Amino acid sequence: MKKTLVTLFALGSLFFAGGCSKKAATDDTSSKNGTVELKIAYKDDNASNKNATKYYKKLSQILKKQGVNVSFKVVDLPSEGYADKLNLQISGGDIPDLIYFQGGDSAFAEQGILEDLRPYIKKSKYVKNIMTDINKARIENYPYLLWIKPATASVPVVKESELTQVDGYEDLVKSPTVENYQKLLTQLIGKKDGKGNQVKFGITTSGTTQELDSIFDMAFGNNKTWIKNNGKYMYKRVSKNEKNKLSFYKQLFDDGILDNEFLTKKWDTKEQAFYDGASGSILGTSGKVIDLYENKVNQLSNDKLVVLPAASGDYQGFGATDLSKETRGMAISSQSKHKDLAFKVLDYLGSPEGQLLDRFGFEGEQYTISGDELTLTDKAADWYARFWEPRKIDIPYELKKPVLSKVAESSYDEVEEYYTPDNAFIMPDELITKWDATENLYLEFAADVITGKKSIDKFDDFVKDWNSAGGKEVTAYANKTIKE
Template sequence: MKKWTTIAFTAALAVTVTACSSNAGNPAANAGGAGADPGGGSGQPVTLKIVYKDEGTSNAASVKFFQELEKALAKDEGLDVKFELVDLAQGSYAENLNLLLLGGTIPDIIYFQGGDQQMAEQGLLEDLTPYIEKSEHLKTILEPHNQTRMASYPYLLWIKPLAPKVPVVRADWFEAMDSSKALTADPSVDNYYAFFKELAEKKPGSGKPSYALTAAGDIAEINTIFNAAFGLDQTWIKKDDGTFEYSRISEGEKEKLAFYNKLYKEGLLDPQFITKQWDTKEDAFYKGEAGVITGTAGKIIDLYNGRMQELGGESAKLVVLPPAKGVSQGFGATDVTKESRGLAISSQSANKEAAFQVFDYLASPKGQMLDRLGYEGENYAVVDGKIELNDNYYNNWYARFWEPVEIKSEIPLQTPLLGEPGAKSLELASTFYTEDNSFIIPEQFVANWDAMNNLYKEYSTDFITGKKDLSEFGAFVDAWNAAGGADITAYANETIQ
């Protein structure tokens, strides 16, 4: 991750001056609190700018949610706020967010999916620790892994279940194939290959799929299925001599890339996986072009399930597949150094207290009912004093903010929060949970780390597609070490206990 330039500081300071000037004499804008007048006696609501992936002004569901949240905050908290959704251009969210922030537009609330560390290093993200300590609700819903991550990196909040990417396939296709039983009994790499082979050749259903597996842009999603099977179950692999080496330069990585190359050459891996985005990946799955995709365990899998059944009928419900089994088995070790994605509050915001009050309210029983359950009459009904969730909830609703394991709803639930596929995916995620041994890359290595990861992406893509032969893997390792890998490996061996 590259450090920000001086222009970013200048832009941020300009925003700060403008924001502070516009809120001069407005103590409630920073004080917040139930019953406070956020307008500082002016009668004007506090405007909170928020940038959030997929939650823009063109999304009618997003606009409605934030309007309903405004009403709930006013009613329950006495907090008069106006959310201003900041739109980004189509394409890479992380890249477009970076352009927005470098251009001097720094919203009060920012959703990051990478790229946050460069802002934190420049002091542009608020340390949330004191806010959490004083909170009424939010501190009570933090999971242990959230607490561990916040202790070392207190800028991002993402209170969700541990939810790796998990593979899914249509049940009617799964049940139509002979290889499915063997895969269920023993999800070895060989049995996965046989399953993919039959899926692409037998083309169950409507004469599709064209290929067995697709992904969005790189191999990270596919790795969640296969990494552990090739012994890549942590970022740093302990060798026989007791020292650590980076997993991506190990012999296991080379073997895994050879397997991916085999899938690619035989047409089992989508030949356009490199250029696919998340939406085109999902579209290929819904259209039946791809037999298997990965999705985030939990609610996202239920959304996939609902959409697939809308298109293919009840028999098209989804089956969650296990991780491949080999040297080890799992969906990948969990990084507990920091949240990999999440919501932050800008340190430049003039309304930091009000922004965090929104966070805290969404952790309350009333806030959870809105965020987790949706709207009465649309997503659920109250029957005999209990909440009954309907198909519109299971197929369309998702929490935009916090999803603690235990929901504190004012009205008890009659029906479970997750459908069968979503629940199964989280069950598997829990079964195969392990902690990673990764660490936050020190600032002096950040630029090198960025370059090294780009080097890996370039080489790994070429190995998979056959542009480079795997006999050149040693050349990649040499290039990786020369780009800074040797220094970071030395640091890792001093750091990892």
């Protein structure tokens, strides 16, 4: 991943254009006479996060050197329950200029509280050039949320020391049928990692089957959210495919392959079970998360990770990619007096110099520079990009070693290889309550079947209840809306 030395851009050239609204442009000129304060809400960036405080201070200092006098006031929201607290604040009329959403944004977009970002992107210098085709499709369908990252999915990983103890594991990996996957997970039980920890169960997840679905959904025929049945669309969770898949999950549970405590696991206890050696495999988001997992595993048991492929069957892949909207990302308040300035900050973070700060952290801490060469320190392993993370790294220095480990890069490759566009759509306000009810009904039924509280023979009764809870109306809307 060594990168050719990039000619250093003049930072001042970033601020090339006026704004996308006359009012915002007028407000932004106040930066010439004084400092404009942008209020930003971002999950995990609060008063207790010293790195965040330092990050925004550094960003402000860099911009001020270019004559852009901006400072950042980080809204002090808790990490736990961030979305709920953010929604309450916005509903109360206290709206930050820049807002990170991780759900809950659609209602505010409907109320006109979020700015259409397409005009800003069109006039941008850097953002439009680092967006992927997926980002572009999502911003056209839902122009209020921007999140420039590679296509990601939950991918399964296993410790290399344990995998190599499995008989014929190469053949299982090359031909990952559902049956072979089951064999591999079964054979992981009893194996030991580099520190002597013995595997107790093949795989664990955090509370639901969502991560398991990333491996097995497409193999069982659920290649999109809405699948064709006799010429009409039906929701995949009420299909025969789903019935067969839940039966398979129950078998994994009954055989002790699936962690029998998976329903009570949170993300941290899930990860700890893997680090401690109790679980033979877990799933993590492709890219940086897999990189963090490998660093942790290396520290604890001097081990490496291997990414397992998605199971193969009717189809293969880590699930279809939803193009209806970004599931998380940055928004700009339509009520902000400094909309143009807010987007200039986002555009700067897509520049080579902006990427240097956002992707690599602070010189002398996360990296050092010698001549034209940038060398990562041990602290770099725990750094993450707050904003944009295009796969192609364009900075004014040559990297001495890759930013991500080989296994993290391979996790990106696996997801991209099996990319399939989904036919999911944004649920209209009048159906959201019904949709939530049907989803909760499914989650409860799935958990009950897997743990043995209900028989899979009750699947038809579940489908009837699902339709009665609002599924009938949602399905009718899907058949009017989806155009393929």
